[in-house]
Amino acid sequence: MQIYLPIADLPVNIFLVLAMGLTIGFISGMFGIGGGFLMTPLLIFIGISPAVAVASVTSHIAASTFTGAISYWRKRAIDLSLALMLLAAGILGTAAGVWLFAVLRAIDQLDLTIGLSYVTLLTLVGVLMIKEGVQAELRARRGQPATLRRPGSHNWVHGLPLKMRFKRSKIYVSLIPVWGIGFLIGFIGAVLGIGGGFLLVPMLIYFLRVPTATVIGTSMVMTLVTMTSATVMHAATNHLVDAVLALILMVGGVIGAQFGAHTGQRMRAERLRLLLGLLVFAVGLRFAYDLVVIPDDLYSIRVVRSQ
Template identity: 75%
Template sequence: MQIYLPIADIPVNIFLLLAMGAAVGFVSGMFGIGGGFLMTPLLIFVGITPGVAVASVASHIAASSFSGALSYWRRRAIDPALALVLLTGGIIGTALGVSTFTLLRALGQLDLMIALSYVVLLSSVGAAMFYEGLRAMIRAYRGGPVTIRRPGSHGWIHGLPLKLRFKRSKIYISIIPVVAIGILIGFLGAIMGIGGGFILVPLLIYLLRVPTSTVIGTSMVLTLVTMMVATLLHAATNHLVDAVLALILMVGGVTGAQFGARAGQRIRGEQLRLLLGLLILAVGVRFAIELVIRPEDLFTIREIGVSQ
């Protein structure tokens, strides 16, 4: 059954979109991440232009993050002060990302930049997560001790100025790295259509020593707001948000997430990290292959304006 996507300007099988939404929702529920890093490439692989895929997935991620953030808020598992400082950088980064997105689109380099960004980011992050998960599994198999980073340990980052006490997370650190992390996540989200949870959560835990009891809920607040801002800016400046596409993906995503959450509870932590790293690495490799294979059409048509 074909459905016409008005902004993407192509007909797509509605059951394929529902299946993609369910699959990504399953992965999101299993690993506790947004899934934008997987959804955006899948849409591109089925023929939707990268610009529409990035802008539409941003709205999908925002909607998916709302229920999760609300649930964590009710359980008091969100640090409001930390979320506010992260959002200060996140909104700035999102605005910069959308501006860069618009500029690259005007120059005709948007598709290439999105593909290169996915290759570099996903390949490096996926390889690191796969390696770390494999080492943890080997240690567990040999009966060796698991390395635990103590929340009270300090690094160079804790010596920076402009410190602020975050009572809910029980940390006292400079706001400089917090704002910088927010800018990074907002920028990547606007350019690549990812929530950035698979990058943000490790940064908060290992770099800032944020306890796991508040890190996921706080991460979801940042993802929710930055993706809402990205959606509004993309719709206002680039007119690339396809509401029909986002709605179909949401329906499939909500269904798949329920089954994924149940499956994730039955798998050990190091196995989850290994599988997630392998999945991220596979998407990065797939993008790399797309960049080097010979296209069917050796030319493109792009409107460059009419001379006066």
């Protein structure tokens, strides 16, 4: 059954797109991630232009994180002051990302930039996650505990000025790295259509020593606001948000996440990290292949406006 996507300007199989939403929702529920870094490449693989894929996935991520953020808010597992500090720079990063997105699109370098960025990001993160997952799996088989860093330990980040106390997370840290992390996540999310949760959570845990009890809920609030802002900015500036595509993905994602959450609770965390790392690395290799393979159509036609 074909359905026409007005902004993407092509017909797609509605069951294929729904299945993609279900799959990414299942993976998101299993691994506790937003899934945008997997959804965007999959949309590109089925023929949707990178520009439309990135802009449309931001709305999908915003909708999928809304219910999660509400749930963590009710459990009082969100550090609101930390989220506000992250968002103070995150909104600026999102605006900068949307501006760069428009500039790259105007000079016809957007597709190449997105492809190279995904190859670099996914392969690097995939390798690191595979390495950590294998080490954790080996430790588990030997009966050794996971060598996690203590929440109370300090690093060079804690020696920076402009410190602020975050009572909910029980940390006293400089605002400089907080703003830097917020800007980076907002910028990457706007350019690549990534919620940033799979980058934000490790940064908050390992750099700022935010407890896991509040890090996921705080990350969801950050993702919700930045992705909502990115959707509005992309729609107003670039006019590339395909509401029909986003709606289908949302329906599949909500359903798939429920089954993924139940499956993830039955598996060991070490094995989950290893599987996710393999998945991320595989998508990165697929992107690399598309960048070097000779296309079927060696020529393209575009309209050049006269000055």
